[in-house]
Amino acid sequence: MENVVIIGTGCAGLTAAVYTARANLKPLVLTGTMPGGLLTTTSIVENFPGFPEGVDGYELMNRMQQQAERFGARVKFGTVEAVDLEGPPFTLTVDGDPVETRTIIIASGAGHRHLGLENEAKLEKKGVTYCATCDGALPVFRNQVLVVVGGGDSACEEALYLTRFGSVVHLVHRRDELRASKIMAARALSHPKIKPVWDSVVTDILDVAQEKVTGVRVKNVKTGEETLIECAGVFIAIGHVPNTEVFQGKIEMDENGYVKPRQGAATNVPGVFVAGDCADHVYRQAITAAGMGCMAAIDAERYLAALEE
Ligand code: NAP
Secondary structure, eight states, X not given: OXXXXXXOXXXXXXXXXXXXXXXXXXXXXXXXXXXXXXXXXXXEEOOSTTOTTOXXXXXXXXXXXXXXXXXXXXXXXXXXXXXXXXXXXXXXXETTEEXXXXXXXXXXXXXXXXXXXXXXXXXXXTTEESOHXXXXXXXXXXXXXXXXXXXXXXXXXHHHHHTTTOSEEEEEOSXXXXXXXXXXXXXHHTXXXXXXXXXXXXXXXXXXXXXXXXXXXXXXTTTOOEEXXXXXXXXXXXOEEESOGGGTTTSOBOTTSOBOOOSTTBOSSTTEEEOGGGSOXXXXXXXXXXXXXXXXXXXXXXXXXXXXX
């Protein structure tokens, strides 16, 4: 029987692992299919406190894992396929095997929604990115024409952020009205560097042969007209998908599948806690996920102490 199983090894999961390990709970930490989480898909992380020169995303996660392991966390490659929350104890099915545990910390993160274009995948990290805060300041984007895809708050926020670095930011949206909140939309649309491209979808990203982004093909969905926008970067901000399918119907979530924390990191199921991007569609930062991981660990530790009493 495990004291605590942590699902996910991003910033939230590994921070929860450091704290629960230091509390002598010997956490079992499951990586899922993306060990290290979303941060490993970005290059340099410049906004994590304590690294004045920035830190490679992969290295940061590797260090967090080492820190957790130093105190007794057991990090295992494994994916949770099913959960039985009629407990405690709870039962998780991990790659076919049952795992019993007194508490669970869900830190399974969220994935960026993709456009689904063939060249999008081929040019990821070569000019195609899903996070302006992470990558916008890279030298390759400085004083260049940039493209943001999407019409929500994220797209507006990304476009506004990118105006600090790019010469022009084209905001490509599939309709003629932004989904974003009025204030964000007004800010974006009134910015002299942001040029909206309405009623348009990206149909291709160039140029795989050069191994870098040189432009995007966009199609106007009303007229059918196709144009080429030459650019150095494509920032795709069409929403996120929380990795919570396995908990569907078993734990309280909002309509988009984000787990709803109640008090602190507690969920509606006593003994099950949540942290990071699978519960947060607002901040989505490495440091906020780490903070939530810390909260979930402390809450789990206190819950277990109360059970003992
Ligand atoms: P969102 O509100 O779901 O918007 C996603 C946008 O992407 C929509 O404009 C949507 O178009 C477009 N889109 C979706 N799939 C697409 C596809 N396959 N191809 C092209 N376009 C596609 O997502 P979000 O902007 O990430 O925001 C998520 C939540 O976080 C929202 O509640 C938002 O308010 C919040 N948020 C708030 C802030 C802030 O207040 N500062 C910042 C970021 C996020 P349609 O409009 O046509 O559906």
